[in-house]
Amino acid sequence: MKKEDIVFSDWHRWVFGTAPPSFTGEVAIRALLIFIVMLIIVRLLGRRMKGQMSVSELAVVLMLGAIIAGPMQIPTAGLLPSVVVLVAVLAMHRLSNWLAFKYRPVELAQQGDLALLLRDGCLDLAALQRQALSQEQLFGQLRNQNIAQLGELRRVYFEANGHLSLYKLPEPQPGLSVRPRADTLPATTGPAQGVKVCANCGHVPAAADHAGHNCLRCSAQDWVPATL
Known part of the structure; x- marks a missing residue:
């Protein structure tokens, strides 16, 4: 966006941004689809995500928030790439948990010690x-x-x-x-x-x-x- 495009009295940009008003309805559908995918991903991440989180699990939650923000609000962003990234994060999280279960040093590196x-x-x-x-x-x-x-x-x-x-x-x-x-x-x-x-x-x-x-x-x- 150029500097001259920023007009204080441009209420359309304040309300809808640079996207057309019809994108508002699409955002609602995108949010519903992402919500369903997120429910599945969080369920597969394990029960600990619903309890007290470790450092690695907190990092996963922050990554999930960053991943889903784009496809819900940016008209040029597609849903499929974000879903692929969510599945990749799930795979990495399950792999790191398996390594922590197998190897004590990995567990200490991820979660710390008492x-x-x-x-x-x-x-x-x-x-x-x-x-x-x-x-x-x-x-x-x-x-x-x-x-x-x-x-x-x-x-x-x-x-x-x-x-x-x-x-x-x-x-x-x-x-x-x-x-x-x-x-x-x-x-x-x-x-x-x-x-x-x-x-x-x-x-x-x-x-x-x-x-x-x-x-x-x-x-x-x-x-x-x-x-x-």
């Missing part, structure tokens, strides 16, 4: 950094799963699909509260009374340690009252 974020109430700060996950982001997800403090947890795994898997201790221990610090009250009774915990990693020092100095796990000097 990460251990917490062990026995203490955060693995290096793992958090590798996953680009801040302490507050993790605490927000733990609050959504009704976790009040880190001493309740034996392990926290960050799964490849982005979900957290929690394994709790049989008996909660004093630990770092996951609530905002301004909303955290020190324990006035019970085993957590007077116990200090590292606000950086959640380490609870033993009686022989000296709370108030550097944390033995992360070297931080930020101590807060533990909760239970």
Whole structure:
């Protein structure tokens, strides 16, 4: 389209674009046909496409959106080439899934691996950094799963699909509260009374340690009252 073809008051171009008005009805038929083909393709892609998607499956969904956009809106674009591309994407996706099933390195390359974020109430700060996950982001997800403090947890795994898997201790221990610090009250009774915990990693020092100095796990000097 040339520069002189752009006229602000050209309402026909605003409504119909450069295609004739009769193309509007064709767009509806094209959209219906593409919708039917997409239903078949997504059904053949597998049940995981209806659940939590991996990185490779998210890439497939983005590709599908790009493929079907052209034939539905561009008068000069045919339906058959897009259907062929959709079938090719389906074949590549099924092949990649088969390779991931057969070979563990392929699965790791496609979906990534899980990460251990917490062990026995203490955060693995290096793992958090590798996953680009801040302490507050993790605490927000733990609050959504009704976790009040880190001493309740034996392990926290960050799964490849982005979900957290929690394994709790049989008996909660004093630990770092996951609530905002301004909303955290020190324990006035019970085993957590007077116990200090590292606000950086959640380490609870033993009686022989000296709370108030550097944390033995992360070297931080930020101590807060533990909760239970």
